[in-house]
Amino acid sequence: xxxxxxxxxxxxxxxxxxxxxxxxxxxxxxxAEKVSQVESAVLxxxxxxxxxxxxxxxxxxxxxxxxxxxxxxxxxxTLFSQPLMGGYANVDDDVFxxxxxxxxxxxxxxxxxxxxxxxxxxxxxxxxxxxxxxxVKGSFHNGVGTFYADDTENGKPIRIRFIWSKITITSxxxxxxxxxxxxxxxxxxxxxDLKRVQ
Numbered sequence: 586x587x588x589x590x591x592x593x594x595x596x597x598x599x600x601x602x603x604x605x606x607x608x609x610x611x612x613x614x615x616x617a618e619k620v621s622q623v624e625s626a627v628l629x630x631x632x633x634x635x636x637x638x639x640x641x642x643x644x645x646x647x648x649x650x651x652x653x654x655x656x657x658x659x660x661x662x663t664l665f666s667q668p669l670m671g672g673y674a675n676v677d678d679d680v681f682x683x684x685x686x687x688x689x690x691x692x693x694x695x696x697x698x699x700x701x702x703x704x705x706x707x708x709x710x711x712x713x714x715x716x717x718x719x720x721v722k723g724s725f726h727n728g729v730g731t732f733y734a735d736d737t738e739n740g741k742p743i744r745i746r747f748i749w750s751k752i753t754i755t756s757x758x759x760x761x762x763x764x765x766x767x768x769x770x771x772x773x774x775x776x777x778d779l780k781r782v783q
Contacts, residue, residue, distance in 0.1 A: 629701040632725045633666070633675050633694065635752050639782040640664040644681065647774040651738060651765055660684065664779065672696075705732060705747065721747050728752055733768075744768045755781045 642662040647654055662681045669675055677692040689710040694703050704720040723732030730749035737743060744764040751758040761775040 627698050629703070629724055630672050630696055630698065632696075632703065632730060634668070634672075635754075635757065636664075636666040636677070637668055637675070638666065640666075640779040641782050642679075642780075643778045645776040647772075650774045651743070651763055651772055658684065663782075670695075673698075703730075703732065721745055723747070725749070738763060738765075741765065746771060 640663065642664050644660050644662055645657050646660075648656045648658055660681065660683045662679060664680075665678045666675060674693065674695045676694070677690075679690040679692065681688055681690065691708040692705055693708070694705045696703050702722050702724050704722050706717055706720045708717070709715070719734045719736055721732035721734040723730060725731075728750070730747075732747040734745045735742065736745055744767055746762045746764070746768075748760050748762075749757060750760075757779050759777040759779070760773055762771040762773040764771045
């Protein structure tokens, strides 16, 4: 089992949590202001600022994926998102109140200023030692964020798509879809409608 990707993401989170304290203690106010101005000029860096805070989430999820299933399960949950590394990373802490017992998940993200793309990983409390899935990568255009990855489902290659849309100060929408044919057709299998709590 290759744990390197998981270790890399965990290290990223630790650095993100510790680095702000170190840098704020060492940096002068003038230096901090200069860094802030530079970061403000980086296109795409603030794409996920809308998500920072606490949210109530309503979920609709297909019972089975890519088998022509039309039975949806609905449940509630919460999401807490916070920025890391001066905005170059962020992380969501999710709670899913599914029938049969709640579980947690974590979605770490990092921003590549050169490509202006975000990479998003997923960690699931039900499978804490499982290898990390490939990150979905993408960006926002006209207020809609679209992210893609190649993965497998039941041993078969699939394409994954995340979409963030309908973004306001107090609400937003997320959905996940799988494609078994390289993106020619898509099956949406998970919908989330978020409402801000604080």
